[in-house]
Amino acid sequence: MPLHESLLDLGELAPRCDSLAAAKGVLAESQELLLNALAHRFDPPELVCWLSKLVRDVVRSPAVVELSGAPLQVTGAFARGDATPTTVVEWLAAPAGNREIVELLAATGWRGRSVDAPDAPALLDAGVATAFAPTSAWADVVRHRPEAMHTADGRPDDSVVIRTQTALLRPIADLARWAAGERAAAVVGTCERLSEGVARGVLTDVELEDLLRARRTGMELALLRWKAHTSDEAVAWSDMPALQRSAYGEAARTLAAVVSMVAARNEVSVDESESE
Structure with a gap:
């Protein structure tokens, strides 16, 4: 469009x-x-x-x-x-x-x-970093990946606080930075970094599509919340419109699944204590 x-x-x-x-x-x-x-x-x-x-x-x-x-x-x-x-x-x-x-x-x-x-991510995103540390970059992915939803009586806990932008866009950006490897400082855009990850063989085409779809959802939610004059910093699950809850839940599950698949295939840990 x-x-x-x-x-x-x-x-x-x-x-x-x-x-x-x-x-x-x-x-x-x-x-x-x-x-x-x-x-x-x-x-x-x-x-x-x-x-x-x-x-x-x-x-x-x-x-x-x-x-x-x-x-x-x-x-x-x-x-x-x-x-x-x-x-x-x-x-x-x-x-x-x-x-x-x-x-x-x-x-x-x-x-x-x-x-x-x-820090290293800031230097890489500014395009001025002279070195790339894959272990540190992966630790950011693990640290910022979406948390599992807590449940109460089999239903999502309505008191859970969601940060739609940081819960979706930030971990995707972290994963893209890691996936681009040594090219992360030369290729700064998240979409371009994800494509670099496919070219390097650390991401698959299917994972790329899943990540782009989750990224789109994160952006749409952030824009709609801004339009409605509601803060995107933190919102209780129960305060999100039903369609937004559904979209967020699907995107968060997709992102978590991609992180797990990428970790298994590339033999890196999803345990935060082991990723530091």
Whole structure:
């Protein structure tokens, strides 16, 4: 489904912002246009990719470079193409202007932070890592994989707290980073990293399709919750609409099954204590 012309036009303006007023205008309008897009039929991955690139382009535009002293090295979900409106914009600490950039984002409804002491995933996602540690990368997969649903009288426990974005998108991003291996710093996008995993033989085509489907679900849930002005940080299972509960449950089970299959085939552990 092609993006609406208004989204494409705004995306073209993003990297050319030559004043803070222009940057604020693009950032503010992006959320308005996204809301309009969500009112119609939409493709979650396409919208998320558009949003990630637009914000990434704004914070690397001439107006922001004037604040920071150098183009920002964006990391995290915005670098990977996985960001939604509730995602924090992250960048490796710039020579100057970090506080002002956080304020710029906050003025238009975004959250941002500079990463002063980046860990390995942050360096890989920024595309500046010089080494790859597969054991550490796999430990992230195990640590962040969806938890098993607790049950009460054979039914899902309604008090269980779900974080739809971190429970689905983060572990898929972790798995993609691990699957890409030494190419993880050169190939930053989650979809591209998953394809690298297939090329390297650590993922199968079927697993790729399963992961992309679960990723799509995670994005759709995050976007719909944002549209409904409900936080994506934490929600009780009982407070989720029935269709969203069903979609989340299926995606979480699929993701957990893929992690188990990948672990067995590649002889890596799904025991967190053994993966450290």
